[in-house]
Amino acid sequence: MKLSNSMAYKSAKEMIFGTALKPVKTKRGLILGGGYVIPEIVPHPRPGSEKTIKSLLREFERANEDALERCVIVGIPAIQIENEHVFQMTDNPQWGMEIAAQTAHQLDEYYEKYGLKCSYRSTIADIRKPDQIDMRNSERTDKIFEAFKYSSKYADIISIESLGGKEIFDYSIIRNDVTGLLFGQAVLGGRDMEWLWTNIVDIAKNNNCIPGGDTSCAHANTAMFMAGGFISKDIPQTLAALSRAISVSNTLVAYECGAVGPGKDCAYENPIIKAITGIPISTEGKASACAHMDLCGNLMAAVCDLWSNEAIQYTDMFGGSSSAVFTEILGYDAAALNSAIELGFQKQFQACLINSDRYRSPHSFILCPDNAWAIGKAVVDNNESLYSRARAAALKSGELMFNDPNLQFTAFEKESLTKYIKELEALPDKEDDFIDMCLKKYSKVKGFKPSSYNL
Amino acid sequence: MKPKSETNKIFTRYDINVEVARQTARKVSEDENLQKVADCIVSGNEDELENLVKSILHIKEPMEIINGGLIAGMKEVSRLWELGVYFLPQVILSSDSMIAGIKLCEQKLGRPMEKKAKVVTHTAEGDIHDIGQVIVNALLNAAGYEVINLGADVPVDDVIEACRIHKPIIVTGTALMTTTMTAFPKIAFGLKQINLNIPFICGGGAVNEEFVTSFDLGIWGKEASQAPALAEDALNGLSWLEMRTKWNG
Numbered sequence: 001m002k003l004s005n006s007m008a009y010k011s012a013k014e015m016i017f018g019t020a021l022k023p024v025k026t027k028r029g030l031i032l033g034g035g036y037v038i039p040e041i042v043p044h045p046r047p048g049s050e051k052t053i054k055s056l057l058r059e060f061e062r063a064n065e066d067a068l069e070r071c072v073i074v075g076i077p078a079i080q081i082e083n084e085h086v087f088q089m090t091d092n093p094q095w096g097m098e099i100a101a102q103t104a105h106q107l108d109e110y111y112e113k114y115g116l117k118c119s120y121r122s123t124i125a126d127i128r129k130p131d132q133i134d135m136r137n138s139e140r141t142d143k144i145f146e147a148f149k150y151s152s153k154y155a156d157i158i159s160i161e162s163l164g165g166k167e168i169f170d171y172s173i174i175r176n177d178v179t180g181l182l183f184g185q186a187v188l189g190g191r192d193m194e195w196l197w198t199n200i201v202d203i204a205k206n207n208n209c210i211p212g213g214d215t216s217c218a219h220a221n222t223a224m225f226m227a228g229g230f231i232s233k234d235i236p237q238t239l240a241a242l243s244r245a246i247s248v249s250n251t252l253v254a255y256e257c258g259a260v261g262p263g264k265d266c267a268y269e270n271p272i273i274k275a276i277t278g279i280p281i282s283t284e285g286k287a288s289a290c291a292h293m294d295l296c297g298n299l300m301a302a303v304c305d306l307w308s309n310e311a312i313q314y315t316d317m318f319g320g321s322s323s324a325v326f327t328e329i330l331g332y333d334a335a336a337l338n339s340a341i342e343l344g345f346q347k348q349f350q351a352c353l354i355n356s357d358r359y360r361s362p363h364s365f366i367l368c369p370d371n372a373w374a375i376g377k378a379v380v381d382n383n384e385s386l387y388s389r390a391r392a393a394a395l396k397s398g399e400l401m402f403n404d405p406n407l408q409f410t411a412f413e414k415e416s417l418t419k420y421i422k423e424l425e426a427l428p429d430k431e432d433d434f435i436d437m438c439l440k441k442y443s444k445v446k447g448f449k450p451s452s453y454n455l
Numbered sequence: 456m457k458p459k460s461e462t463n464k465i466f467t468r469y470d471i472n473v474e475v476a477r478q479t480a481r482k483v484s485e486d487e488n489l490q491k492v493a494d495c496i497v498s499g500n501e502d503e504l505e506n507l508v509k510s511i512l513h514i515k516e517p518m519e520i521i522n523g524g525l526i527a528g529m530k531e532v533s534r535l536w537e538l539g540v541y542f543l544p545q546v547i548l549s550s551d552s553m554i555a556g557i558k559l560c561e562q563k564l565g566r567p568m569e570k571k572a573k574v575v576t577h578t579a580e581g582d583i584h585d586i587g588q589v590i591v592n593a594l595l596n597a598a599g600y601e602v603i604n605l606g607a608d609v610p611v612d613d614v615i616e617a618c619r620i621h622k623p624i625i626v627t628g629t630a631l632m633t634t635t636m637t638a639f640p641k642i643a644f645g646l647k648q649i650n651l652n653i654p655f656i657c658g659g660g661a662v663n664e665e666f667v668t669s670f671d672l673g674i675w676g677k678e679a680s681q682a683p684a685l686a687e688d689a690l691n692g693l694s695w696l697e698m699r700t701k702w703n704g
Contacts, residue, residue: 047633047666086634087581129583129607163583170586174593175551176544222586226543230470233536234543313633313661355459360466368458406460410474412542 001194001256003383008278012373015271015303016346017337021278023305024210024261026119026156028111030078032262033280033305037337039330040080040121040265040282040308041067043323046315050088053095060099061106063314063323068110068118070324076331078117080282080306081107082265085125090147091140096124097150104154121212122155123264124148131167131447135192136454148200152209158200159212159264164192164453165250168438169219171445173226173235173243178394178420179427181243183438185219186390187431189250191453197257213279214254215267216247224268224363225292237295238401238409238417241362245397248272248379249390255279265308268296268363271372272393274303276380282306287329290322296364299357302350303369307334362417365407366397374400385431395424478540483527488515492524492556497531499548501555508559517560521568525556529597536680543590543680550597570601572690575623577614578607578659579638584631587659590679591627598683611638615645618653624689626653627682631660640670647671654695656685664703674699 008021020033032038043063049055064081071079083103089096100122110116124147127140135141144160152158165188172180193214204211215221220243226232227240247269255261261279263270265288270281281304286297288310294300301307307330312322319325340349350369357364365371375396382392398421401407409417428434435455442448459465480497484490488511495504508520532549535541561567574595578585585607592602603621605614618626626646630636639657646653657667658676667675672695676685681702688698 045634047637050634050637086632088634091581127583132583132607170589174544174547174586174590176542176548230468233539233541236542355462356465358458359460359462360468406458406462408468408471410470411477 001253003386003389004252004256004276004380005383006380007276007373007376009275009373012275012369015275015369015373016350017301017304018341018346020261020274020280020305022260022280024280026210028107028118030080030117030119032080032119036078036341037304037334038078038080038306039076039327039334040082040306041323041327041330042082042084042265042309042311043067044084044311044313045086046313050086053092053098056088056095057098057102059314061102063321064103064106066321066324067327068106068116070320070327071116071331072110072114074328074331076327076334079327079331080119080121082121082123082308084123084311085147087125087127090125090127090143093143093147093150096122096147097153100151100154119156120154121157121159122151123159123161124151126160126163126218128163130163130165130452134449135164135452136195145199145203148203149207152204152207155209157210157212157262158204159214160196160200161215161217161264161266162189162193162196163218164196165189166218167448168442168445169222171442173223173239176235176239176416178239178242178423179438180442181219181246182387182390182394182427183434183442185216185243185246186249186386187435187438188453189216189219190253190386191455193250193253194257195454197254197259201258211259213259213261213263213267214251215264216251216269217264217266220244220247220269221266224294227363229293229295236410236413236416237362238413239420241366241401242394242397242420244269244363245366245375245393246390248276248375248393249386252276252379253386262306265306266310268294268300268367271303271367271369272376272379275369275373275376280305282308284308284310287326287333290326295361296357296367298353299364299367301333301337302353307337359406359408362401362407362409362413365404366400371400387431387434388429391424391427395421398424478535478538480531480535483531484523486523489520489524489527492520493528493531496525496528496549496552496556499545499552501548501552504552504556505559508556512559512563517563521557521560525553525560526599529553533597546597547590547593550593554596571599572686573601573603573621573623574686575603575605575614575617575621575626577605577609577626577628579628579630579635580608580610581638582630582632582635583607584660585629587631587679588627588629591629591682594679594682595686598686600686611641611645614642615649618646618651619649622651623653625656625686627656627658627676629659630657630662633661636662636666639667639673643670643672652695654685654689654698656682668699668703671695675703
């Protein structure tokens with residue numbers, strides 16, 4: 001695998017919502033990143049519906065139907081539906097396939113009847129728990145690939161949220177240990193993704209399906225949720241920001257193995273990924289408050305190609321089902337963004353989105369297009385290894401945060417950031433030396449098996 | 456377009472506005488060595504603590520080190536966390552250090568230190584997101600409980616069997632996904648069937664009060680940080696219903 005050595009975009013100024021340098025065309029002709037923002041709705045089944053395939057099929061049927069119908073009712077011109085597998089859909093790959101087949105059929109009906117431009121992403125659940133199984137050789141691993149094979153027969157796009165390195169990440173994040181984040185995310189997560197995505201891309205090609213992309217949701221989003229808002233005392237925002245910068249190294253691997261986008265919605269690192277690769281990206285912000293809070297609700301739309309809600313549990317609301325309601329919310333968000341494009345005000349609109357959240361938190365600060373591009377540049381300029389580029393991304397983030405006087409920190413966040421940067425600077429330059437150091441340091445972490453990562 | 460530096464009409468950084476004064480740990484012992492032990496706990500320095508404990512085990516009784524240094528230091532850590540001065544990682548590092556120190560003392564004692572009580576923790580069947588449970592384990596360990604950690608993706612019957620064997624004062628369940636938390640009422644039902652009316656604290660991700668209080672034994676835990684206080688209530692003899700009334704209204 002060749003590590004990226006150049007930026008797709010010459011500067012952040014070229015980056016805008018709705019357009020990607022490498023747009024992706026889906027089965028029914030919908031182009032993602034082709035000039036307009038497309039809403040991506042993600043309905044999630046209610047607890048209890050997972051008991052049988054019959055009840056789960058019905059749950060997705062209703063949720064998808066409500067979303068598609070609302071598109072027609074309010075005039076949303078295009079939609080992508082994502083079905084994220086619940087555990088049972090990957091654990092029983094046949095279930096995932098039946099739901100994929102049903103969803104594709106629903107989309108076909110709306111496309112034929114109304115001309116609704118639509119596409120379907122099926123996201124397989126990573127049911128491997130790193131500290132419990134051999135990541136590359138277990139019954140669960142086999143089921144994941146089987147689920148990819150089955151679902152890719154019907155979906156436009158397949159994706160996953162891979163869990164490589166999660167055991168070391170979880171151990172480290174609650175110990176304020178940025179070295180462990182580098183090791184867990186970049187070294188282990190990146191190696192797992194390389195192995196995984198080499199196989200996923202082959203499966204997708206065999207079934208004429210688009211290999212979408214991956215995310216560091218298991219790591220950087222865990223950090224972001226733990227950092228929380230302005231009340232949480234779990235971890236400092238600055239550590240979550242560094243975890244996000246580090247995540248670029250592993251998420252990028254999927255694209256280096258042949259994934260073409262659109263990037264997964266929950267990958268908040270996607271603005272950096274887009275700057276490097278030029279692929280279309282899905283992002284989420286204010287409309288994903290139904291699933292979790294974040295401090296970059298508007299900002300995340302600044303360079304999006306699809307605009308998502310992360311996941312909304314199917315339930316009744318005053319305005320219809322949650323699936324219909326959130327489709328409408330996303331549809332109007334996309335309409336506002338697309339109106340700005342049509343009027344030629346896209347840069348002004350983008351400035352509003354960025355200024356809403358730029359200084360709201362360290363995490364949102366590093367995801368602004370200018371900073372995202374600068375972090376991406378540090379990644380490609382330090383591409384000797386997964387480790388070296390992740391470390392460079394973290395150091396660049398720290399430099400950017402410290403150098404902007406408008407970004408405020410709490411005392412603990414500032415102290416912590418100073419400590420992290422010092423720690424990062426003192427680490428070895430060579431990946432082999434870093435791995436040797438970490439294999440010793442984390443040998444006591446319960447369930448950590450270097451062989452899962454071919455180490 | 457140059458970013459705007461004045462943002463007070465756009466958002467408010469409440470965290471900076473209400474930031475508490477940076478308090479430091481108080482002195483907990485007149486004995487110089489025990490104070491050093493407590494200092495290592497407060498700073499979460501495990502390596503230094505291990506060396507220190509090894510060296511003073513020649514001149515002090517293990518229980519004196521445990522009570523006068525390790526536990527006294529951990530109480531300071533808990534105080535600083537409650538004040539909002541400490542963040543979770545500082546508590547976890549202190550807890551790691553305390554466990555390492557206690558282990559050394561137990562070796563000298565020749566027996567395990569007596570714990571307050573047993574607690575059983577698990578993450579729901581089909582759910583592999585266990586970071587919440589890891590935090591609960593660390594906090595309960597730090598508070599002096601013996602944690603029977605069943606891990607993640609634990610079948611319903613295994614949780615019931617562990618409770619039958621260990622008779623814990625509480626059992627906890629963590630779930631990120633709504634589609635896995637459905638294991639919780641099954642566990643509660645199984646426990647009741649064998650007459651184990653153990654308070655069953657459920658929390659995590661999409662788990663909510665309405666769901667947990669819809670079945671007997673269930674008490675909703677909003678935050679992992681509540682675990683030690685909930686265990687304390689059970690230790691003091693509160694029934695699951697009294698605990699639910701107190702914590703969930």
